[in-house]
Each structure stands twice: as structure tokens, then as C-alpha cells.
Amino acid sequence: MxxxxxxxxxxxxxxxxxKGENRGFVKVDSRNRRCQITLxxxxxxxxxxxxxxxxxxxxxxxxxxxxxxxxxxxxxGCVYGSILADPENLGECGVxxxxxxxxxxxxxxxxxxxxxxxxxxxxxxxxxxxxxxxxTAPSADTLQETMPDAAVPSGTSPKAASNAAALSSxxxxxxxxxxxxSSxxxxxxxxxxxxxxxxxxxxAAPKEVHIASADEEPETPKDLRDRQWQQVLNTxxxxxxxxxxDITDCVKITPGDFPALRRIGWIISPNQFLLYGYYNxxxxxxxxxxxxxxxxxxxxxSAREKFMAELFGYSHFKPSNANMGENVRFGYWYRTLA
Numbered sequence: 001m002x003x004x005x006x007x008x009x010x011x012x013x014x015x016x017x018x019k020g021e022n023r024g025f026v027k028v029d030s031r032n033r034r035c036q037i038t039l040x041x042x043x044x045x046x047x048x049x050x051x052x053x054x055x056x057x058x059x060x061x062x063x064x065x066x067x068x069x070x071x072x073x074x075x076x077g078c079v080y081g082s083i084l085a086d087p088e089n090l091g092e093c094g095v096x097x098x099x100x101x102x103x104x105x106x107x108x109x110x111x112x113x114x115x116x117x118x119x120x121x122x123x124x125x126x127x128x129x130x131x132x133x134x135x136t137a138p139s140a141d142t143l144q145e146t147m148p149d150a151a152v153p154s155g156t157s158p159k160a161a162s163n164a165a166a167l168s169s170x171x172x173x174x175x176x177x178x179x180x181x182s183s184x185x186x187x188x189x190x191x192x193x194x195x196x197x198x199x200x201x202x203x204a205a206p207k208e209v210h211i212a213s214a215d216e217e218p219e220t221p222k223d224l225r226d227r228q229w230q231q232v233l234n235t236x237x238x239x240x241x242x243x244x245x246d247i248t249d250c251v252k253i254t255p256g257d258f259p260a261l262r263r264i265g266w267i268i269s270p271n272q273f274l275l276y277g278y279y280n281x282x283x284x285x286x287x288x289x290x291x292x293x294x295x296x297x298x299x300x301x302s303a304r305e306k307f308m309a310e311l312f313g314y315s316h317f318k319p320s321n322a323n324m325g326e327n328v329r330f331g332y333w334y335r336t337l338a
Contacts, residue, residue, distance in 0.1 A: 004031045005087075005097070007272065009115040011041060011105070017123045023113055024079075030097055035087035039072060041079040041105065041113055050074040050108040054083060055127075056090055056100040059118075063126025066104060067091040074107070093130055119279040228265045229293065232286060235260070241285065241320040241332065247294065250287040254278065266337050268295060273312040277333070285332055296332030300324070309333040 006029045013020040027038040041052065051073050055066030067090050070083040087097040102116035104127060114122045229249065236251040253261070255278060258268050277297035278284055285296035299305050301317050309315070314333035324330040 006030070009102070009117060009272075011039075011113045011115050013043070014112045014114055014122065014124050017125050019122070026103055026115055028097070030087045033086055033088060035085045035090075035097055036082050037069065037085065037103075038082045039079060039105070041074075041107075043077060043107075043111065047109065048075055050079075052079045052108070052113075053106045055104050055106075056095070056097075057102055057104050057127070058095065058099055058130065059101045059120065063123060063128060064101070064104070065128055065130040067093050067095050067100075067130045079105075079107070091130070095130065224265075225293065229288065231264050232261075236286070241322065242318060243321045247287040247289055247296075247318060247334075250285055250296075252283040253286055254283065266293070268337070271312050273297060273308050273314065273333075276308075285334070286337075287334075293337045294334045295337055296334035299331070299333055301329035301331060305333075 007027075009026045009028070010022050011024040011026060013023045023043050024039070024041040029036045029038070037054070039052075039054065051071045053071050054069045056069055057064040057066045069085055069091055072079050072081040072083070085091070089095070090097060090100070101118050101120070102114060102122065104112065104114040104122065104124065106112055112124045114124065116122050232251055233249060236253055236257070238249070238251050241250055255270050255275065258270070261268060274284065274297050277299050281298040283298065285298070287294050287296060296318075297309070297314055298320075299309070299317075301319070306317070309317070313335045316334050317331055318334065319329050319331040322330050
């Protein structure tokens, strides 16, 4: 994990293991061995004086294990406050922030709220307290193996469209607190994403180094980009998601390919919107326009998804030629690569 990590995650109320309405957010700010976790839960059913127990949780084969981080009181139907912790030793249990898969909160009135930082469901009924004497954190490989399959675009499967539609109005609501809507609080996830979210890097990255001779013309920026793009085409799977030539030379990539792309010359950082699209459709896209190279995140066009895409810099949408059913505009939200 990098020394600096900052992200926002939405909180949902759970009823008997069923994910319900959005009830607030968690903001995590970690740097220099100091982690500040800011929590806001808005629920009118929380009476004054009710306390919410705050846990970070890890995945285990038999459920989720919670590391107790602290307790925050409710006032005027809202729980709001911050908890400070050591990101390398949360709850003095030897568990790091990187190992967490999300957070879960138990209110004194019996309500349960939670947020996950991976693509696996949360089952509060499987919760148990973390025992530092006997429990060990699962490896990234174990979590990757248990990740459920997601839909991919096809002419016969509407699952991907329904997954995108599941980005409900609650999950895309602007948080009422102005601090949560600031550009700082909605910055992209740290350059080093959780190992549970990213696949291991392929060894197929090109290792050739071009050395110009004294008689050669200096390489222009366009020549450099053309050579870099040829390396991309030689390494990753090509596909044709569009029926015109506005965006061409498209390849499929995953977040696990980012380090290899960085070695070629493109720096791409994972964020919540990008990972959301990847988990739903199991790929991302690189392509070229007439003037630039772009990265695309698969999704379905809607006003709510457009709002989230623009928050993370994906201000353009291009419909795909994939058939996702009637009244479904599947395509790619994209932005230019520097």
C-alpha cells in the first residue's frame, strides 16, 4: 500500500442480509501511519444517545470478521464523527487497512449499516469478532478465487444491463453533507489499489528497448505514441465494440494490467467508477481516436451513471454495437490518456 490513500465509500442499511437504502458515507484518509475514518449515517430512526459500534471487516471462508475500531454517538437522527487509527495496526490487532474488505456498523437500536470495498456481498449474519490470537487475514489469491462472475456484453444475457441499472438513485445520490461532495472527498482511489481488487500483473509486458543510432532522425512525440500503441496491440486482446471509425484499435485490459501499461508509458490509476465498471463487465477498454488515446469504462447510459462518470473524469459516452436488449444503451464512458 502507498503511504497516501484517500477515498469515499457509500453506506447501506442491511435487513436480514439484504442490502437496502443508502444511508451515508465513509471517508478514509490514510497517510504517514495515521488513518482518519470519518463516518456519517443519516437515519431518523436513530434516537439521541444511540451509539454505533464501528468495525472494519476481513473476508474469511466462513463469513466476515470484524476488527473493532471505536464507537460514535447519534444525535438528531445522525451519526457523525471521526476515528483515528494506525493503518498498519487497526484496533491493535495486527490488521492493516490494506487487508480490510469494507466496514460494518452496529447501531444500538439494532440497525446494521455496511460498505464493501470489493465485489463480494456482505452477509451481516456471518459476522464474528476478529480474534488476533487465532485469526489470520486471507491472501489476495484466496479473495480473487472467491470473486463471483459478472456479466459481459452479449446478445442473450441482460444481466450486465441489470447490474448497471442497479446503480440505484440511492447509490448515486449526492451526499447531503457538503464535505462529502467536495472534489477532495471524491478523488480517485490511491494509485495502489487493494490487492483483493486487482489481479496479478501479467508477465507479457514488452521488454524491448528502442535505441536510436546517431544517423536516425529524433523520435517525435507522435512516433513515440505510435510505437507505444503497437506494443499495446501486440500484447492485449483486440476487439471491435463500435460500428464506425471514431474510436479504433481497441483492446481489452484489466486493472491488473496497469503496471505493465505504466512501463510502456501510460499511467492509469484505479478509482471507484472504473472498478465498478470492471466488476460488472470484466474488462476495460483502450482505444484510439484521430487525435489521442483513450481509456473506456463499460456501462449503460443513464443520467445517474453519467453523473458518476463525470465525477471521475469520464465525460464522454460512446454507444457500443453490442445488443443488450431494448431500451438499453450499452457503451463506454471514456477519457483521454495523458
